[in-house]
Amino acid sequence: MTDTNFYITTTLPYVNADPHLGFATEIVLADILARHWRVRGRAVFFNTGTDEHGLKIFRQAVAAGLSPQAYVNHYAESFRRLRSALNLSYDNFIRTTDEAHVVAAQEFWRRVAAAGHIYKKLYPIKYCVGCELEKTDSELEAGRCPLHPAQEIEVREEENYFFKFSSFQKQLLDWYNHTVDFVIPERRFGEIKNFVANGLQDFSVSRLRSKMPWGVPVPDDPEQVMYVWFDALVNYISAIGWPTDMAKFGEWWPVVQLAGKDNLRQQAAMWQAMLAAAGLPFSRQVVIHGFITSSGQKMSKSLGNVIDPLVLVNDFGTDAVRYFLARHVHPFEDSDVTREKFAEAYNANLANGLGNLVSRLMRMTIDYGVRLPAESQKQFVFSEEEQKFLERYEVNRVLDKIWARVGELDLKIQTTQPFVLIKTDPERAKKDVAWCVGELWQIASALEPFLPATAATVQQAISSHAMPPPLFPRK
RNA sequence: CGCGGGGUAGAGAAGCAGUAACUCGAGAGGCUCAUAACCUCUAGGCGCCGGUGCAAUUCCGGCCCCCGCAACCA
Numbered sequence: 001m002t003d004t005n006f007y008i009t010t011t012l013p014y015v016n017a018d019p020h021l022g023f024a025t026e027i028v029l030a031d032i033l034a035r036h037w038r039v040r041g042r043a044v045f046f047n048t049g050t051d052e053h054g055l056k057i058f059r060q061a062v063a064a065g066l067s068p069q070a071y072v073n074h075y076a077e078s079f080r081r082l083r084s085a086l087n088l089s090y091d092n093f094i095r096t097t098d099e100a101h102v103v104a105a106q107e108f109w110r111r112v113a114a115a116g117h118i119y120k121k122l123y124p125i126k127y128c129v130g131c132e133l134e135k136t137d138s139e140l141e142a143g144r145c146p147l148h149p150a151q152e153i154e155v156r157e158e159e160n161y162f163f164k165f166s167s168f169q170k171q172l173l174d175w176y177n178h179t180v181d182f183v184i185p186e187r188r189f190g191e192i193k194n195f196v197a198n199g200l201q202d203f204s205v206s207r208l209r210s211k212m213p214w215g216v217p218v219p220d221d222p223e224q225v226m227y228v229w230f231d232a233l234v235n236y237i238s239a240i241g242w243p244t245d246m247a248k249f250g251e252w253w254p255v256v257q258l259a260g261k262d263n264l265r266q267q268a269a270m271w272q273a274m275l276a277a278a279g280l281p282f283s284r285q286v287v288i289h290g291f292i293t294s295s296g297q298k299m300s301k302s303l304g305n306v307i308d309p310l311v312l313v314n315d316f317g318t319d320a321v322r323y324f325l326a327r328h329v330h331p332f333e334d335s336d337v338t339r340e341k342f343a344e345a346y347n348a349n350l351a352n353g354l355g356n357l358v359s360r361l362m363r364m365t366i367d368y369g370v371r372l373p374a375e376s377q378k379q380f381v382f383s384e385e386e387q388k389f390l391e392r393y394e395v396n397r398v399l400d401k402i403w404a405r406v407g408e409l410d411l412k413i414q415t416t417q418p419f420v421l422i423k424t425d426p427e428r429a430k431k432d433v434a435w436c437v438g439e440l441w442q443i444a445s446a447l448e449p450f451l452p453a454t455a456a457t458v459q460q461a462i463s464s465h466a467m468p469p470p471l472f473p474r475k
Numbered sequence: 476c477g478c479g480g481g482g483u484a485g486a487g488a489a490g491c492a493g494u495a496a497c498u499c500g501a502g503a504g505g506c507u508c509a510u511a512a513c514c515u516c517u518a519g520g521c522g523c524c525g526g527u528g529c530a531a532u533u534c535c536g537g538c539c540c541c542c543g544c545a546a547c548c549a
Contacts, residue, residue, distance in 0.1 A: 013549065022549040056547075191479060191544080198478080203546075229547095260549040270546095291549070328487080328498095333480090334542080341486080341499090348499055352512055360509030367508085396488095400497070407498095410513055419508040433508095474510055 006037045006044045007252040007284075009236055011259045011267070012051035012096065015075035016060055019082055021337060022292045024309035025325045026258050029289070029395060031088045032326055033256075035449035036390050038089075040382070045252050047239045049094035050076045054228030055207070058214035068214045072097060085313045086322060087452055094239045096216075096232050104238035105216045105231040108278055113219075117164045117277040123204055127154045161206040161224060168273035172196050175272070175282055183268050184393060185332045188261065188288040192268045203270070205230040233271045237280065254284040261288050287393050290334040307337060319451040320346050320472060326450055327399040343475055350472035353406050358458055361409075361436055362467050364418060368426070370433045372441060372462050380445035395450070402446050409439055437462060 010030050013023045027048055034046040052072040061071035076095055082088060094101060112118055176182060176193050183189035206224040207215060215225030236255050241248035259267045268286045275282055294307055312321045328345050329335040364370070382390065382398075389397040413419075413436060421429035444458035454471060461468035 011549070014547095016548095020549070024549095026549065054547090187480065194478070195544095195546095201546075261543080262548060264544095265546070289549085291543090330488085336487085344486090344499060351510060356510050356512050358509090360513075362509090364508050400489095403498080410509095413508070414506075414514045417506085417508090420506095422508090470510055472510080474512085 004042055005252055006034075006042045007047070007240065007255045008034055008044070009047040009239070009255055009257055011257070011263055012049045012094070012232055012235055013079060014051045014054070014056070015072050015079065016056050018075070018078050019309060021307050021309050021312075021325075022260060024082065024086060024321070025292060025329050026260065026289060027082065027088060027090075028086055028322050028325045029331070029393070030258050031086070031090070032322075032395050032449045033390070033393070035089055035452065036382070039380075039448060040387075045092070045240060046090040047092045047094060047236070047255075048088075048090045049092070049235060049239070050079050050096065051228065051232040051235075052076065052095055052097045053215045053226075053231055055212050055214070058212055061214075069097065081310070085310055085318065087318050089452075092239050094235050096235055100244075101235055101238045102216050102231075104242060104244075105226060105234045106219045107243050108234045108237075108274075109226065109230070110219050111279065112163070112274065112277045115277055115279065117167065118161050118205065119164065120159060120161050122157045123160045123162070124155050124157055127156050158208060160204045160208070160227075161218065161221075162202045163205045163230070163274065163277070165202050165270065165273050166200045168276055169196055169200050171276055172269060172272060179282075182282075182285060183264070184285060184287045188264055188268075188332075192264055195265065196269055200269075200273075229266060229270070230274070233266065233274060236271075236283070237275075242280075254281055256285045256287065257283055258287050258289065261290055264288055288332065290330060290332055292329060293334055293336045294338055307339065307342075312342065316342070316346055316475070317472070319454045320350055323350060323399070323451055327396045327403075329396075331393055331396060346472065347474055349403060351474040353403060354454070355470060355472035357406055357410055358440070358461070358468065358471055360413065361433070361440055362461055364422075364433050365437050365462070366465060366467060368418070368422060368430050368433055370430050370437060371465055372434070372437045374463075376438050377441060377459070377463055380442060382446060386446065398446075399450060402443060402450075405439070405443050405446075409436060409443070412436060412439075 008030055010023075010027050013019065030046060030048070034044045037044050050072070052075075057072060058068055061068040064071060066074075072095075080093060083090070083093075096102075096105075109118070173193070173196055176189070176196070183192055205227045206218050207227055209215075209217075209223055209225050213225065215228060216231040218224040218226055236257065237249065237253065240252040242253075243249075257267055264286075267283075268288075272282050309321060312324075324337075324342055324345055327349075328341065329337065383401070386398050386401055389395070389401070412432075416432040418429040418432045418436075421432070441459065441462055444455045444462075447458075448455040457468050457471065
């Protein structure tokens with residue numbers, strides 16, 4: 001990534017369910033950042049896609065009576081639908097089952113192995129005979145499977161490949177200490193420094209093919225497939241041409257990665273160590289956001305509090321959803337979202353705020369015959385403050401600023417009262433309205449990365465001197 | 476003493492030593508260009524107990540309560 005180029009990526013969601021609001025938030029944030037940099041004149045490469053290998057998918061496909069490929073095709077499609085639903089401007093949609101990605105993952109493995117960072121060892125796994133499943137420690141309660149507490153957990157040995165994560169501790173810490181803003185926000189950076197400083201354990205990067213065939217084959221070992229994480233993370237480089245198109249790779253790397261807090265380790269430590277092991281530079285930045293809860297609880301089907309982003313889009317419109325996710329979901333902290341909160345923000349800020357402002361101003365503009373000069377319809381720059389917020393990923397603060405301007409404009413109309421003056425001092429009234437329309441143009445321009453369609457509608461109304469349809473009807 | 480984050484008006488959310496922003500919601504006025512919209516005013520708050528300071532929401536100590544993580548998972 002050069003000074004003029006900007007490479008941003010979301011994490012690749014695992015395709016074992018339809019897209020949820022959390023991922024929608026992440027990808028909308030990425031889209032806003034991408035659009036904003038384009039406005040500011042940088043070339044942008046915006047990547048997203050789907051993570052499609054692994055045991056969970058394999059099992060669910062089998063349970064659904066589908067081939068894994070058919071199963072992931074179905075979900076990849078459902079994630080692709082987000083593009084139009086949320087008006088996303090990504091440049092690339094990578095699937096980890098894409099041939100080019102599979103080849104890249106294998107090449108990546110070869111390089112890491114050739115550098116001596118992968119080894120094979122026997123690995124004890126905890127197995128619940130009742131479930132017929134391997135269990136992680138966090139799934140066990142008091143050393144027993146919560147579903148089959150009467151049965152002993154069996155320890156079985158399996159031979160897997162391991163990645164020498166532990167040898168990268170010093171390199172990671174050095175990097176962290178020399179890169180002030182590598183992980184954002186700072187609190188998360190502290191967490192990962194702490195984690196790495198406390199010591200790293202090598203992790204398993206393959207699975208027995210006989211147990212789990214749905215993965216990228218390990219080069220030169222027909223018995224094993226890559227563990228899903230190892231292959232999926234490589235997408236960040238395979239998406240920009242590594243290893244076949246190194247010119248393209250050099251143009252865009254390193255990347256700014258967005259991820260949820262559950263992904264901190266994988267993105268900020270494991271993946272960085274993998275890059276180092278392959279002799280590649282670290283990422284530029286890892287931005288960690290929070291989770292979305294609903295009524296104080298994690299969204300889950302059994303609680304019935306799941307909010308489907310596509311339903312919101314259907315009921316309120318694309319820009320309304322983008323608006324809400326960008327301003328009313330905190331960029332870094334967990335946020336509680338309910339349909340009520342959404343509707344409240346919609347009515348207060350979109351219908352009564354922006355939408356109403358456009359109506360009242362356009363009415364006067366047209367009735368009084370006020371036109372915004374063409375040259376005023378060109379210049380736009382984000383204020384320094386707005387730029388700073390965007391660079392810190394605080395998109396909510398930028399919207400706060402923009403909505404403050406909406407409020408000021410409403411106030412301006414109230415104080416100057418052009419609708420009264422038009423009867424006694426029409427010149428004065430028209431001048432005031434002209435100023436207001438100029439400001440409205442600026443507001444619309446600032447809104448472009450956030451609400452692209454709305455921004456265009458407002459600008460179109462101003463330049464064509466025509467009343468737009470109500471932007472956000474009250475609900 | 477496993478690690479970490481946090482408790483600011485009904486809700487969300489800034490500030491982090493010197494009259495406690497802002498948004499929504501509530502109450503009372505005003506206006507008429509507008510999507511029963513808009514403007515003004517009002518009520519209401521720093522979890523608890525100590526300490527340091529001229530001054531503490533802000534620093535220090537203790538307590539209480541939430542919430543993550545602890546190697547599957549946005």
